[in-house]
Structures are given as structure tokens and as C-alpha cells.
Amino acid sequence: MTSPATARRLWALAEPFHALTYFADEAQAAFAAAGLRGFWAGYFAGRAAPLGAVGAEVVAATFVNFSPDFVARRVPGVWADASPADALQARLDGVDAAVRRVLGDGWTSSPDAVEAMELAAAAAAAVDLPGRPLAAANSAVAVPGEPHLVLWQALTTLREHRGDGHTVALVQREIDGVQAHVLAAAAGRSDRAWLQKARGWDDAAWGDGVAALTERGRLADGELTAEGLAVVAAVEADTDRLALAPWRALGDRGCDRLAELLVPVRRAVVSAGAWPAGNPIGVPEPG
Template sequence: MWALGEPFHALTYFADEARTAYAGAGLRGFWAGYFAGRAAPLGPVGPALVTATFGSFAPDFVARRVPEVWTAVAPADALAARLAGVDAAVQRSLPQWIGSPEAQEAATLARRAAEAVDVLGRPLAAANADVPWPAEPHLVLWQALTTLREHRGDGHLAVLLHHELLGLPALVLTAAAGTTSADWLQKARGWSPEQWTACAEELTGRGLLADGGLSADGSALRAAVEADTDRLAQGPWTALGDRGCDRLAELLTPVRRAVVAAGEWPAQNPIGVPEPD
């Protein structure tokens, strides 16, 4: 479900219309829009809370954008801009799908799942669950998938914290697994080469890395983290039920295909952030 829904959610980061909407609201550059748009449900929060809830960025990288973004735009206006950007992107990439019975059905099912999220201990899920529902089905679908995405992300951070991997260690393990390059992750999350090297040495000492790659223990721990993340994310999908999930997956498949075909989703980038500007 994450794989099917994430490209539609990610329109708010990668679609040209989203960047235009953020710029129109006074947010210049990719990262200003990213931090303001994603953090806006929390209110005009400072860098410490953004660093804590986003979970993978270097603190000084966040502090270069937050709280300055709130001098350019109020959280309510950032929320309006992110919806406007998604709306325009969907109007372009899925014009015949908007207003269809399939869009309405997908929105209804996704909203049912999103309204079943357990927000206890999940700040980004809770904040997004408190955002008023938009009227249009395609935007209801986007808001629901965003809430579900942040619900999963909150659980993922809890699992990483339990295993003492939250923040830079998780990125180093990701690079060691070969899914994303270390150089790219350092730049995209704001960590210095020195910080990266020190963390890699620590993980080697813990027996999780060997010769620059994952050790057997590192591979097993990474698999366990993903399994626990799935388990903690299962609640809203259980509430939706097997038939509801199967039908939503069926409805999301052509949506995902259209978004990817339109070039809005950087398929080469599994964690969904472009080269920093």
C-alpha cells in the first residue's frame, strides 16, 4: 500500500505545480517548500521539533530553513499552498480521472483507513489527522494517503529509536545496503563526511557493518526494522479490511502508473528527495 500511495503523496514535493504553489506563497527553493509544507500541520514549530519528527535530517540542515520559513508563510497558508499544488498537478496528470466514480471510491476507502489511525505517540499522523478534509475527492485521497504515510513514518522512527538507529545510523545502513548512495544521502540530509565516517565506525563496532557493507547482523537488523514498521503500520489497513485494501490497491494502481509516467515521481530515488538545491 505504501508503494502504491507514495507517488501520489509525493506530488507535493516533486510536481512543478507544487513548487509553483509554494513559491507563490513566498517559499523560495525546494527545501523551503518541503519543510514548510510537511511541518505545517504541526503549526509554526521550531527546528528541534522538525528534526525530531522528520527523523533523518542533520539538525543544522533543518535550522537553516526552520523557523525562517514561518517568516515567509503562516502554516495555514502553507497548507493551502500544498493542496493547491497537488490539485494543479492532478488536474494535469490525471484530468479524466478527477471526478470519476473511481476517484470518489478511492477517496472514500482511503479516508476510512486514515480515520482509523492510532495517533498515540505519532505526532505527524496526529497533526495531519487534525487537518480539515478538503471537499474534492482527489484531494481527500491525497490527504488520506498523507496521513497514512506519516502514520507509517512515525512508527518507523519509533522502531529505529528502539534499536538506537534513529537519524544518521539509519541512513548509513541504507547506503550500506546498496539502495541509495552514501554521497547522495549525505547531501540530501545535510550530514558532513566526517559525521558519516564516525557513524560508520560506530556501526562497525556494533557489528552491523563489515568492509563497508552490511554484516549478517546488520542485514538481519534492517529486515527486523522493516518488519516491525509494517506491523506498527497495519492498524488502519486492518480496519479497512482485506476487501477494502484489495479494492483500494486496484484503484490506486492506474493512479500510481499515471503519476510515474508523468515524471512526477523520481523512481531512481526510493526515499523521495531530489538533489538539494
């Protein structure tokens, strides 16, 4: 039986490939060419585009970990610069160019890329959609038949499916966006300064998060208590469990083979400098 650890391993292997749309120079150039100038304009428009021209409230609710004020400074303004369709095309154009640089033109239609595409697409077709808005929206995105782009979209659907489940794990424990980051920093999974800068939480909001967690017995003097450690572990365990359905549908053999195929892909992205060290996504090293 496919285990929750498989879901975590495949996320860790696949996330740098997905994140080319955030960190690769080609992605920034493609978004700028579409009228989305500046990192955050491209980020919010590109990631939210599958949902349509939604407002700041929907983006803040589905992305969860950003300050609503930080979101509102970009959304819905980004839709005046580029339509969701334009943003979707820009993110594909950026990923296409980045993959060709990082992995080479020959890899994009290689037997390995085709096999990885087929495995990831099979898993993405099995995502459970109720309560998973970002996964559902991405599952409806049509992409060209080029293997590396189909692979990217499939892995994107799967990572958003995981993220939707992570939101469920947080909400059921009444952990809001800033509290989630306070816990992550206290657990040593990311850096407070990085998180505040990249997610828009000012010192006052961060302090409110610390106070709320302290009152609930999850922090003491800024450190995780035994209860806090248990909560962090439970959130991660639930996130892995809730991400498991598509990987279980793929089966152990398919999961192992996809992991094998993604190892050199991840290595190439990291080696190319397209996966910044210490970035706020908080992905562990693959086991």
C-alpha cells in the same frame, strides 16, 4: 487477517501520489507563490505545517532522517515567509494542479477517485495516534470535499503514520538518522550521494555513522554483517507491523480494492516524470 505485507504494498503504491507535493512543478510554483522560494523551504514548511509554527528541534525530531543543522538552515525561518495555514493551502493548491495535469480534470471527481477517497479516508480515520505526532497532526487537517484532495490528505496521514512507526522501530534499536541512511545505502536501497545531498549529512557525520555501526557489529568494511542484515530486516518488519492497524480496520477486501485503484494512479505519476528515479524516499516497487 490483513498481513504486514499489505501495509508495505499500499505504501509503495500510494507514495508517488503523496510525493507530488515534493516533486511536481506545480507544487514548487504554489509554494513559491506563498513566499516559500526554493525546494527545501516548500518541503519543510509544507510537511511541518500540520504541526504549527514549530522550531527546528521539533522538525528534526519528527522527520528524524535530516541533519539537524540542515533543518535549522530553513526552520523556523520559513514561518517568517509563510504561516502554517498559508503553507497548508499552498500544498493543496500544488497537489490540485499537479493531479489535474497528471491524471486529468475528469479523473478528479470520477467514480474511481471517489471510491479511492472513501477507502483511504476510512483507513485514515482508523490510525492509532498515541506516539504518532505527524499522523496526529495530519489527521486534524481539514480539506475541501473534492475527492482527489481528500484522497491525497488521507494517504498523507497514512504515510506519516507509517513514518512515525518507522521512527519507533529505529529508536528502540538506538539507530539515529545518519545511521539509518548508512544502513539503507549498505542494503542497496538508496544511493549514499543522493542521501547525503538530500538529507544534509556531511562526510564527517556519515563517517561517524559508519564508525558507530561498525563498533556495534552491524557493518564491517562498509558492508552489512549478518547482524546488520538482521537489524535492517527487523526494522522493516516492525515498520510494516506498526503501520498495519488502519489497514486491518479497512479489511482485506477494502485494501485489495484500494490497491487496484492506486495502480493506475501510480503509473500516471511515474509516467509524467513526477516520481524521480532513485529518489531518497526509498520506496520499493510494489509487489
